Structures are given as C-alpha cells and as structure tokens.
Amino acid sequence: MAVDIIVCVKQVMDPEMPASAFRIDPDAKRAADAPGIPPVINGFDENAVEAALRIKDEVGGTITVLSVGGGHAMDVMKKPLSMGADALVLAQDDAFAELDARATARVLASAVRRIGRFDLILCGRQASDWDNAHVPLGLAEILGLPCLAVAQKIEVIDSSGVIVHSVTQDGYDVIEADMPALVTVSNELGEPRYPTLRGIMAAGRKTPEVWSADDLDIDPDMLEPGVRIVDLYAPESSRQVELVQGEDEADAGRNLAIRLREAGLI
Secondary structure, eight states: OOEEEEEEOOEEOOTTSOGGGOEEETTTTEEEOOTTOOOEEOHHHHHHHHHHHHHHHHHOEEEEEEEEESOOOHHHHTHHHHHTOSEEEEEEOGGGTTOOHHHHHHHHHHHHHHHOOOSEEEEESSOTTTOOOOHHHHHHHHHTOOEEEEEEEEEEEETTEEEEEEEETTEEEEEEEESSEEEEEOGGGOOOOOOOHHHHHHHHTOOOEEEOTTTTTOOGGGGSOSSOOOOOOOOOOOOOOOOOOOSSHHHHHHHHHHHHHHTTOO
8 A cells, every 4th residue: 555655845945044134135026045044945845744754654655855946955955855755856947946836836747747656745835935825736736636735634544545634723624535636734743753864874875856947848938927026025114112110110110001001002
C-alpha cells in the first residue's frame, strides 16, 4: 500500500526577521531581500513535509519535494531531504522569479506531469509572504484533482483512498476522497521533525533535479499574471505617548483613571 507523494514547498523571506530589516522595492513592487538574512522554507510547507513523512512511516512510499522560483538557496531547499524526503525537484528559471498564484500553479502542474505517477500532492495551507492560499487550489483545478483543505490529520485508508480531518472554526470536518488527491496542510498537524545528523549528511550527497522553462515546455503566455500589483507599500504608523505622573504610585493610578475617563475610554 505504498504511497507516492509530491510535496510543494516555497522559499520565502524569513518571517522571524526584525521588522527594521523589512524593505519594499517600490520599482519592482515586491519585498526586497534583507541583507545577511537567508530565506527559509515556508512554515506551513514544512508541516506538509512532516505529513508526508508520517504517511511514509506508516505505509511506505516515496516523497518528492517540488519548488518553483527564479533562484533557490540550496542549503535551504535541502532541508526536506535532511528531514527524510527522497528527492528534490526545482523548477528554476529567471522567468519564474516573480510569478503570481495562477502562473505558479501552471508551472507546478507542468512539473507534476513531468514527475509522473503520484497518489497525493501535499501543500502548505498558505505561504507566509503573501498569505493568499491560492496556489494549491489552482493546482488542483488544473490537474483535475479533489482538493481537501486545511488538514490537521491525514489517513491513507487503502491504496486508493484518503481521509482528512479538516480544521474549522468549531473543530474539524472528516472528509474522504479517492486518490490521487491534493491536500493542504495546516500547522495544527503538529511541529515538523528536526533533521538528524544522518539526514543532513545524506541530503548533502543528493543532487536535486533542476528544470528550466524549456525543460517544462512552458509557453511565455502561461506566465502572464492574472493580477497586476498597482502599488505595494508599508503603512505608516505613529505613536503618541503620554506619561501620567503623581506624587506616588497610588496618586499616579488615580491620575491615570481620571485621564482615561476624560478620554472616554472608561
């Protein structure tokens, strides 16, 4: 009952970087790379890798990690291999550098078709840079797959079926679908495992497959954006601080209460 899984991952700007390091390129209308701060794999995509590894641990199979972009940091992209994935495929081309969700889904679909047979495609529920959650839905639509969204648990019930516990506001729904299928994975699944030393050494010996736009027979028209960014900017914020004083702490507290009452806040 082994299952062949493709996990789609995205290289993103580190969401934990200091706010002071965040810059926007107004001409390119995108977030500028922060000097000295390396990118990371999208956190939800790491949850998807973990989900794939749990399935492999339970029923066996293979895990192929797939990513699209204009350039990839190899140390970053090899992390899923060090966690236990079997292969890494990079759809990498200058033409893939600034794709919108529709074009990204199209390139991913072409790469999936080239990979060949699969039972499951796993994706993170959304990416930490744009938070759109559009790409998995578009990929499922292009490939004609059922899409089971926001999974906190995935069970392969036999060689052709999968059950997903899908997160809702009030708990979760239990959804069943035939395979092949696409599932988006949420952080409710649990923390992804840490790479082991053996896994890191094994990942260092593996060479990813790198496919260009020509390798994937990508027509330039496929990459035309469906949405154009008119402007991108960081909102301005200002803070005003008023220090309320008193003869002692109790007096300062009374003065604060009076000030808040005057402002209509209490």
